[in-house]
Amino acid sequence: MKHNGGCKAHAVVNNISRNEHHSTVGSKDPMRGSRKVEGHFRRQLPLTECDDSDHTERIPVQFDLIYRISEYISFFLSSMATQGQVITCKAAVAYEPNKPLVIEDVQVAPPQAGEVRIKILFTALCHTDAYTWSGKDPEGLFPCILGHEAAGIVESVGEGVTEVQPGDHVIPCYQAECRECKFCKSGKTNLCGKVRTATGAGVMMNDRKSRFSVNGKPIYHFMGTSTFSQYTVVHDVSVAKIDPQAPLDKVCLLGCGVPTGLGAVWNTAKVEPGSTVAIFGLGTVGLAVAEGAKSAGASRIIGVDIDSKKYGLAKNFGVTEFVNPKDHDKPIQQVIVDLTDGGVDYSFECIGNVSVMRAALECCHKGWGTSVIIGVAASGQEISTRPFQLVTGRVWKGTAFGGFKSRSQVPWLVDKYMKKEIKIDEYITHNLTFGDINKAFDLMHEGSCLRCVLKLHE
Numbered sequence: 001m002k003h004n005g006g007c008k009a010h011a012v013v014n015n016i017s018r019n020e021h022h023s024t025v026g027s028k029d030p031m032r033g034s035r036k037v038e039g040h041f042r043r044q045l046p047l048t049e050c051d052d053s054d055h056t057e058r059i060p061v062q063f064d065l066i067y068r069i070s071e072y073i074s075f076f077l078s079s080m081a082t083q084g085q086v087i088t089c090k091a092a093v094a095y096e097p098n099k100p101l102v103i104e105d106v107q108v109a110p111p112q113a114g115e116v117r118i119k120i121l122f123t124a125l126c127h128t129d130a131y132t133w134s135g136k137d138p139e140g141l142f143p144c145i146l147g148h149e150a151a152g153i154v155e156s157v158g159e160g161v162t163e164v165q166p167g168d169h170v171i172p173c174y175q176a177e178c179r180e181c182k183f184c185k186s187g188k189t190n191l192c193g194k195v196r197t198a199t200g201a202g203v204m205m206n207d208r209k210s211r212f213s214v215n216g217k218p219i220y221h222f223m224g225t226s227t228f229s230q231y232t233v234v235h236d237v238s239v240a241k242i243d244p245q246a247p248l249d250k251v252c253l254l255g256c257g258v259p260t261g262l263g264a265v266w267n268t269a270k271v272e273p274g275s276t277v278a279i280f281g282l283g284t285v286g287l288a289v290a291e292g293a294k295s296a297g298a299s300r301i302i303g304v305d306i307d308s309k310k311y312g313l314a315k316n317f318g319v320t321e322f323v324n325p326k327d328h329d330k331p332i333q334q335v336i337v338d339l340t341d342g343g344v345d346y347s348f349e350c351i352g353n354v355s356v357m358r359a360a361l362e363c364c365h366k367g368w369g370t371s372v373i374i375g376v377a378a379s380g381q382e383i384s385t386r387p388f389q390l391v392t393g394r395v396w397k398g399t400a401f402g403g404f405k406s407r408s409q410v411p412w413l414v415d416k417y418m419k420k421e422i423k424i425d426e427y428i429t430h431n432l433t434f435g436d437i438n439k440a441f442d443l444m445h446e447g448s449c450l451r452c453v454l455k456l457h458e
């Protein structure tokens with residue numbers, strides 16, 4: 001007799017089926033159906049139908065456990081062979097601003113004290129990677145290995161690392177959390193000061209040197225993560241250990257864009273039920289703001305984008321109305337003020353355009369409206385408005401990683417995804433292999449691409 005969905009084992013079967021289905025959407029994965037001992041492939045095991053007897057109901061659970069143990073042993077043995085050694089692997093090197101990334105053999109040194117070497121299995125591309133690659137980031141250094149939205153497995157750890165070990169499934173976090181510095185202890189911010197000077201300078205804290213090189217020439221790290229590499233080295237305070245059952249080809253998105261949008265609403269703005277919200281820019285970050293606002297009970301969620309095609313998609317994330325500034329002669333802030341009886345309660349800038357940041361502030365309601373800057377603007381750009389806008393009660397804020405404390409809260413976000421309480425799959429519009437990374441950047445500039453996930457190992 002076929003299962004009817006009521007048993008515990010069936011829940012596991014459903015979970016596996018769901019992940020298997022989504023992992024293949026839009027993908028021509030030659031590994032599909034194989035038993036590759038890595039991340040989400042574990043889910044692609046053939047499952048026998050379960051029936052109502054206790055015996056057959058337990059089969060998928062036991063199978064899953066056995067597979068997890070064998071996966072762990074296999075990974076442990078392979079990492080024994082590489083621990084303490086330089087690993088030569090493929091990485092995408094950005095040699096100069098805007099010049100195509102070059103996939104080549106890179107030497108990755110072993111982790112030193114307080115460092116973790118991670119085998120990156122999947123990485124997505126974020127607009128900030130393109131921003132730094134464009135040469136407009138004042139902290140941008142070349143040659144470097146970009147990438148900061150990824151998931152992988154710990155290969156080896158340096159001296160003194162206690163919170164992760166080889167085999168752990170992890171998400172590298174560009175925003176560290178040491179729990180000891182004055183930022184971490186303040187309880188007022190998710191920013192951490194422990195390794196920030198090093199990550200901004202493209203090196204590791206210990207010796208202020210890079211762990212990456214090509215034929216002896218150092219290559220800079222980026223954002224303390226450098227996930228466009230099959231192996232990377234990060235500080236231990238920048239590693240979130242996650243549920244090993246989570247599909248790494250999905251939860252890699254929890255390294256940046258999705259938490260940023262959700263957290264901007266939940267942590268930074270603290271949107272209340274019934275609030276009105278305007279979102280400028282409906283890319284992944286803006287759509288995650290919409291998702292967060294919907295879950296917070298916002299009554300109206302107005303999406304603003306110069307690409308009208310975004311509206312159809314945005315409705316699925318909670319956007320209730322859409323405005324294209326190109327359809328109006330009036331300034332966009334005036335359009336929104338007129339639509340909302342004096343302005344919205346909260347607005348979010350998710351583009352990185354300083355003129356739009358001004359509009360986002362000025363479309364907020366007098367007396368209490370709060371605008372949150374999320375977008376990253378180019379070097380030399382500055383924001384401006386009449387101080388009267390603030391004198392009359394509007395509040396201007398900004399957010400990094402949505403105010404989430406990375407090591408503590410990324411695992412919580414993974415659990416929320418596993419419980420289907422937050423979306424991830426819906427943001428993934430494209431899946432490509434690592435060799436197609438330059439094509440993935442081209443796609444990013446097309447309106448139809450939200451997130452493109454790259455598979456780093458065949």
Ligand SMILES: NC(=O)C1=CN([C@@H]2O[C@H](COP(=O)(O)OP(=O)(O)OC[C@H]3O[C@@H](n4cnc5c(N)ncnc54)[C@H](O)[C@@H]3O)[C@@H](O)[C@H]2O)C=CC1
Pocket residue numbers: 126127128131256257260280281282283284285286304305306307310325350351352353356373374375376377399400401402450
């Ligand atoms: N503060 C933080 O922690 C983070 C900031 N970011 C930044 O957030 C921004 C958004 O990132 P993504 O969603 O990945 O980018 P995206 O490029 O996918 O989305 C931007 C959207 O803005 C729209 N747009 C462009 N110009 C516009 C204008 N003048 N008016 C209205 N809409 C306009 C585009 O059509 C697009 O839909 C970027 O600047 C990125 O660097 C990203 C992640 C974290």
Ligand SMILES: N[C@@H](CCC(=O)N[C@@H](CSC=O)C(=O)NCC(=O)O)C(=O)O
Pocket residue numbers: 126128129137138139140175191196256376399400401
């Ligand atoms: N390097 C840039 C600033 C880039 C920036 O603002 N980064 C965001 C994250 S963007 C992710 O996609 C951030 O969290 N900033 C806080 C931080 O400590 O870096 C510049 O110098 O302008």
Ligand SMILES: [Zn+2]
Pocket residue numbers: 126127128129148149256257
């Ligand atoms: Zn990002």
Ligand SMILES: [Zn+2]
Pocket residue numbers: 176177178179180181182183184185191192193194
């Ligand atoms: Zn800290």
